[in-house]
Each structure stands twice: as C-alpha cells, then as structure tokens.
Amino acid sequence: MAPSQDSFAPRREAPLFGRLAIIGIGLIGSSIAHAAKALNLAGRVVLYDREPEVRQRARELGLGHEIADSAAAAVADADHIILCVPVGACGPVAAEIASALKPGAILSDVGSVKKSVVEAVTPHLPEGVQFVPAHPVAGTENSGPDAGFPSLFLNRWCILTPAEGADPAAIAATRQFWEGMGAIVEIMTASHHDLVLAVTSHLPHLIAYNIVGTAEDLAAVTQSEVIKFSAGGFRDFTRIAASDPTMWRDVFLHNKDAVLEMLGRFSEDLAVLTRAIRFGDGDTLHKHFTRTRAIRRGIVALGQEKPETEKLRKD
Numbered sequence: 551m552a553p554s555q556d557s558f559a560p561r562r563e564a565p566l567f568g569r570l571a572i573i574g575i576g577l578i579g580s581s582i583a584h585a586a587k588a589l590n591l592a593g594r595v596v597l598y599d600r601e602p603e604v605r606q607r608a609r610e611l612g613l614g615h616e617i618a619d620s621a622a623a624a625v626a627d628a629d630h631i632i633l634c635v636p637v638g639a640c641g642p643v644a645a646e647i648a649s650a651l652k653p654g655a656i657l658s659d660v661g662s663v664k665k666s667v668v669e670a671v672t673p674h675l676p677e678g679v680q681f682v683p684a685h686p687v688a689g690t691e692n693s694g695p696d697a698g699f700p701s702l703f704l705n706r707w708c709i710l711t712p713a714e715g716a717d718p719a720a721i722a723a724t725r726q727f728w729e730g731m732g733a734i735v736e737i738m739t740a741s742h743h744d745l746v747l748a749v750t751s752h753l754p755h756l757i758a759y760n761i762v763g764t765a766e767d768l769a770a771v772t773q774s775e776v777i778k779f780s781a782g783g784f785r786d787f788t789r790i791a792a793s794d795p796t797m798w799r800d801v802f803l804h805n806k807d808a809v810l811e812m813l814g815r816f817s818e819d820l821a822v823l824t825r826a827i828r829f830g831d832g833d834t835l836h837k838h839f840t841r842t843r844a845i846r847r848g849i850v851a852l853g854q855e856k857p858e859t860e861k862l863r864k865d
C-alpha cells in the first residue's frame with residue numbers, strides 16, 4: 551500500500567467498497583468521509599443529511615464525491631451504508647432507506663448504544679442485506695460537518711456487535727473498513743457493549759452534565775467565578791458537558807437499563823465517600839484515591855489515555 555497524503559494511515563491501492571453511503575453529516579459522518587476518500591476505502595463516497603444547510607455546508611467543504619438530495623438516492627447502489635445519525639434516528643432512517651438498499655449491501659451504524667439500534671433497525675432489513683453494527687469509541691465534544699477530521703479513528707477502538715449467525719464476510723469487510731481508518735476492532739454482543747459503555751462513557755458524560763449544571767445553579771458562585779477558577783478538574787467537565795444535546799439525550803433514553811444500573815452502583819460508592827468525609831475517615835479516602843490513581847496510571851502505561859483533540863488534528 552502507498553503511504554497516504556495525510557500520512558495518518560496507509561492509502562489503499564484498490565478501494566474496499568465501490569460505493570459508500572453516509573447518512574448524517576455530523577462529526578462522525580464527516581470524519582468517515584474525510585478518511586474514506588483520502589485512504590481510498592471506497593471508490594465513491596456519497597453523503598446525505600436531512601438538514602438542507604448541512605448538505606450545503608458539506609458541499610462547500612468538498613466532503614466525499616457527492617452530496618445526495620435524499621437518503622434513498624444516497625444509498626442506491628451502495629455497497630456499504632453507514633448511519634451516522636443520533637441513536638434514536640437509526641430505526642426511522644432504516645425504514646426510509648430499506649426499499650432502496652441493494653441485495654448484498656452491508657448496512658452499518660456508529661451509534662453509541664447498540665442493543666436498541668439493533669432492535670430498531672433489524673425489522674426493516676430487506677432480504678440479502680447484512681447489518682453489522684459498529685461503534686467507534688472516538689469523538690469530541692464538537693458536532694456538525696465542520697467538526698470532522700480524518701485521523702479521528704486512528705488508534706481508537708471500534709466495537710462491532712454483529713448478531714449471532716451474521717455473515718462472516720460482511721463482518722470481515724466492516725472490520726477491514728475500520729482498520730483501514732486506523733481503528734482497532736473488537737467484537738462483542740450488543741448487550742455487553744451497552745453495559746461496558748454505560749460505565750466508561752455514558753455515566754461520565756451524565757456526571758459532567760450534572761456537575762456543570764450544579765455549579766451554574768449555585769447562587770453564591772457567580773458566572774464569572776466559575777469561569778475564573780475553572781483551570782482544574784471543572785474545566786475538563788465543561789468540555790464534556792458541551793457535547794451535543796440531541797445525541798446525548800438519545801444515548802440516555804436508549805441505554806436506560808445499563809445506565810440506571812451503573813448509576814445505582816455509583817450512588818452507593820459515592821455514599822461511602824460522603825460518609826468518610828462526614829466522619830473524618832481519612833484512611834478510607836486515601837485508600838480509595840490510591841486505587842483510582844493506580845487505575846489511571848495503568849491506562850497511561852497501556853497508551854490508552856485520550857490525547858487532547860487538538861493533538862489529533864491535522865492542519
């Protein structure tokens with residue numbers, strides 16, 4: 551394979567798919583479009599978004615090879631179709647495009663929740679179309695067509711959750727596609743995915759949304775003081791809490807059981823820390839903070855700490 555112009559992953563000599571259709575031109579859809587075109591992962595990259603101004607912006611940015619005027623037109627004759635819309639929109643979009651999908655096509659998505667997406671999409675799958683759900687565990691707090699960049703998936707996990715009995719060739723092609731963008735692919739069930747992501751991603755976002763709201767609500771802490779003294783941990787929370795409201799509303803509505811389970815455990819652990827503070831139990835606090843410090847150091851040693859978005863961006 552020849553080195554790519556962007557040098558973040560090798561460019562393929564022959565495309566993996568003839569035609570790739572991307573529905574939803576936000577952070578993830580535009581990042582895939584950048585990477586797939588630059589790395590020759592598809593001969594033709596066609597995009598569609600239901601918002602006319604997003605389609606217009608995508609044209610101005612030169613995303614993919616073509617911006618279609620309808621979802622059906624985008625997916626017609628496509629070999630690989632990726633739904634890059636909020637989790638709650640995957641079912642309705644699958645219903646909208648079902649009759650235009652060609653036999654042999656591979657349908658996929660990038661939703662942060664998998665079980666509800668599988669349940670919503672599967673009933674609309676036409677005969678001969680394989681569904682291979684995917685979740686790139688890579689993103690930023692930004693959204694929209696301007697937010698995407700080609701190296702977003704480099705050295706990031708991408709979790710595939712195919713149903714039992716799914717076509718191995720479709721799974722292999724989807725794996726190759728994500729590996730082609732530099733991702734590291736892992737396969738697991740949709741339910742397991744949802745449980746793991748509830749604690750590693752969904753709960754942290756909920757905590758960030760909550761703490762930033764709490765700080766803002768405190769009458770004694772004026773807006774300017776919140777900004778002035780936000781150099782520490784609070785600043786990291788404000789970045790996460792700036793994430794897209796529609797996307798995250800859908801995540802919590804569609805991963806309700808797993809998030810409530812993790813929230814229950816979180817509240818119990820928080821009660822232990824609360825008690826330790828109330829009764830001056832420094833030992834409990836010190837032991838807990840030592841354990842969490844070791845966890846962070848373990849992640850850093852594995853090279854899996856999240857680089858800041860800016861470090862990933864190419865000029």
Ligand SMILES: NC(=O)C1=CN([C@@H]2O[C@H](COP(=O)(O)OP(=O)(O)OC[C@H]3O[C@@H](n4cnc5c(N)ncnc54)[C@H](O)[C@@H]3O)[C@@H](O)[C@H]2O)C=CC1
Pocket residue numbers: 573574575576577578579598599600601604634635636637639642643660661662663685686687688689690691692693694695794797801
């Ligand atoms: N933002 C992130 O960091 C990550 C997001 N994801 C998942 O990727 C998906 C997309 O997220 P983003 O790209 O961040 O969102 P985004 O908000 O940047 O873009 C979503 C786009 O979908 C379009 N859309 C909504 N409903 C539609 C419909 N019915 N038909 C056509 N277009 C429609 C919107 O107009 C918007 O342009 C979500 O399911 C999210 O859970 C996965 C990994 C990371």
Ligand SMILES: O=C(O)C(=O)Cc1ccc(O)cc1
Pocket residue numbers: 661662686687688689690691751790
């Ligand atoms: O910006 C961050 O810190 C993220 O955590 C991005 C992210 C958001 C949602 C996902 O499903 C995966 C990754």
